[in-house]
Amino acid sequence: MDLSGQLNEYTERKEMMADVVCMSLGSVPPGEQRSRFLSVGLSDQTVRIISLDPSDTLQPLSMQALPALPESLCLVEMGGGGREGDGGLGTVGGLYLNIGLTNGVLLRTALDAITGDLSDTRTRYLGTRPVKLFRVRMHGSESVLAVSSRSWLSYSYQSRFHLTPLSYDVLDYASGFSSEQCPEGIVAIAANTLRILSLEKLGVVFNQVATPLNYTPRKLAVHPPSANLLVIETDHNTFTEAAKTARKQQIAEEMVQMAGEEEQEAAAEAAETFLSEDLPENLFGAVKAGAGMWSSCLKVMHPTEGKTLELVQFQQNEAAFSLAVCQFASRGDVEWFVVVGTARDLTLAPKTCSGGSLILFRMSPDGSKLEHVHSTPLDDIPVAMHPFQGRLLVGVGHLLRIYDIGKKKMLRK
Incomplete structure (x- = not known):
């Protein structure tokens, strides 16, 4: 685009030494008509x-060699306090070329705004899938959304660079957008x-780790x-592990x-084979027990490792709520x-049950074990x-009731 605003096409062509797999054009600086640089992978x-x-x-x-094939590029200006066009005075940040590789690695390289030289490369492994990069805006400044087997946001906040995983489903594609209701939003495709x-x-550091459970957490x-x-899990229309074993037998x-x-x-051989088979429920599905059949458990878990320290399986048709x-x-x-409230023989329509109970456990000093005390x-x-x-x-x-601990059961006050 020339000074008069006309869009012109250059007749010159640039031959590359290899196939072009990705490109990124930087944003147009304030007061100028075109971006200064084009990055090509x-x-x-x-x-x-x-x-x-x-x-x-x-x-x-300039040129930089990479440890793997580039998947995507994103040239952004980061490190400033927003631009003048955002309604504030703003401070000018630096240019950074973000390079997503096919091996799940993200490279961030500083780009000299005058000479175009690349320097000060930082490396971070993001996931098992090739890294796709998308330019978004956060707090008036350019940021980068990196999508791999997990999604990450690279942004500058209070003069510091952050690369933070998002507590969200895995994304396939994304793009920044702005509207009256959502001035700094992201539209994305997930599955x-x-x-x-x-x-x-x-x-703020935010992260998500998924830990599989036996039943639905309540x-x-x-x-x-x-x-x-401590987590109680309950599912309807299911068998407990003991009931499954008895049913197979x-x-x-x-x-x-x-x-x-x-x-x-x-x-006899077929029956023996049937008993020895252990089909994964996540692939083949669980056996449907029928209406009015409940399975529940109480689990003690390590907060960061997600490891199960103790598992208490309740009897068939005892649902913890x-x-x-x-x-x-x-x-x-x-x-x-630890007190768990359960219902016995619960049906949903009409809602009836044969009764409930308060199951009392004593926790070990280190909080990893449970000792059953009594049931009320x-x-x-x-x-x-x-x-x-x-x-x-x-x-x-x-009703609301107050209970205190007793030797053989909970005492109603």
Whole structure:
């Protein structure tokens, strides 16, 4: 584009030494009509900076060798406090070339705004997939959204550079956009869905780690001294592990009983094979137990490693719905207890049950083990509970009740 605003095409062509696999054009600086540099990634594992100045258009300025094939490039201005066009005075930042490689590595290289030289390369491994880069805006400044097997945001905040993983689903493509409702948004594609995102609280470390569970998580609590997590999990229409084993044994016995005299040996072999098979439920699905069948468990987990320290499996048709970690005034401030509220033989429509219970566990000093103390039968479902003045406040059906610890059961006050 010339000084009069006319769009012109240069007749010159620049031959590259290898195939061009990706390119990135920097944003136009304030007060100018064109970007100064074009970055080009080639199949010979190099990236080259080419001039776009009218006096030396398409002239190579610098080159950097890469450890792997480039997947995408993103040339941004970072490190400033926003531009004048954003409504503030702003401070000019530096130019940085972000290079996403096919091996999941992100390179950030400083680009000299005068000579086009590349220097001060920083390296970070982002994930197992090739890194795709997208230019977005955060707090009035340019930032980079890097998408690999995880999504990362590279931005400048309070004169410091941050590269932070996003607590979100894996993205395939993304682009920054601006509207009245969302001045600094991101529109992205994740699998077969279109997502609109808005990132806030820059500078705060946020991360997400997924830990597989046995059933659907219902409640979570923290053991304060150790910071270990306690999770109750409950699923409808499922068998417990003990019930699955008993059910398989019953089916194997029926296979042998239904076979004729001549087929007994073959049926016994088939039954033995059936018992030894262990089909992964995440691939083949779980056996449907039918309506009114529940499975529940209580799990103690390490907060950072996600490792299961203790697992308590409840009986078939005992569904856990409430959880509390508490201390009782009558036991002092040393012992910690875990109370789980369960319902027995629950049906959803109409909603009925044969009763509920409060199951009390004592936690070990390091918070990694549970010791069963006793169970207290109730006439309805304990849907909520919370420590209250050295006792336990429990919502049972339509009532609020206060319980204290006893030798053989919880004492109603």
